[in-house]
Amino acid sequence: MTENKGGWVIDLDIRKFFDTLDRGKLREIMAKRIGDGVIRKLIDKWLKAGVMENGEISYNEAGTPQGGVISPLLSNIFLHEVLDEWFVNDVQPRMQGKSFVVRFADDAVLGFENKRDAERVMAVLPKRFNKYGLTVHPEKTKLIDMSMPTNRNQNGDSHNGDTGSFTFLGFLHHWGKSRTGYWVIRQKTDKSRLARAILKVTEWIRKNRHLPLKEQQQKLKQKMMGHYGYYGITGNSRSLSRYFYAIQTSWHKWLARRSNLRSFTWVMFYECLKRCPLPRPRIVHSYV
16 A cells, blocks of 8 residues: 555455364475474474363364464464465565555455555465465455545545445554544554453453452553553554543442442542552554
């Protein structure tokens, strides 16, 4: 995509990647990068390790252990050859415009300046992944028009001024106006991720409301600072504030139920916050 006018994005989704990863293909790829046979045998043991669920151990013949510490590393080794090297060495030299790929484990987006380039790659992606025993999800993998809204309106490519957007690594990437009135691609916390994060902390508060107030505050501080550390980027202040006020409201609710005092007002709660404050939203990663 061009810096100012945007372009086209392929939001890539691999169907059940960790469950269907071909171990034979993985061993072939690892043999190219790892010469130590002891390490390869150790990785084989990890792959064959069982998974315990509800007290029962099951063994899978394909894929990598879900939640295993080795799985992200193996996925990066595997997809580096399947996608990264192929895109740089075989795809980009054939493109008419600029292009890029960004990938983290099995999540990836591919960007293109030229629509025709994006359509050509979109058509060949299923064949490329089938070669390695993987399936590109036909419904979740999408070609998205991320050109600047004003340009799309002029070209007649959009409907009712709709702007393109896609979700990647927990962020919704979309066009928006800057403070000076220019169109820029902005990022904010994806709605489902925000709701999930709030629900997770709320459940913790509910289950641990019996703990001393100071201990609760310390645990909540750690959780909230971790959230800010990941989602605290320029332009995401509104989502951070929603997270903060949702946690604060939840804490007040469950403290009131713990004490069983209907008179535990917000004024009383704010007095508690003076002694045990919650961390305010903050931008950790600034790119302005």
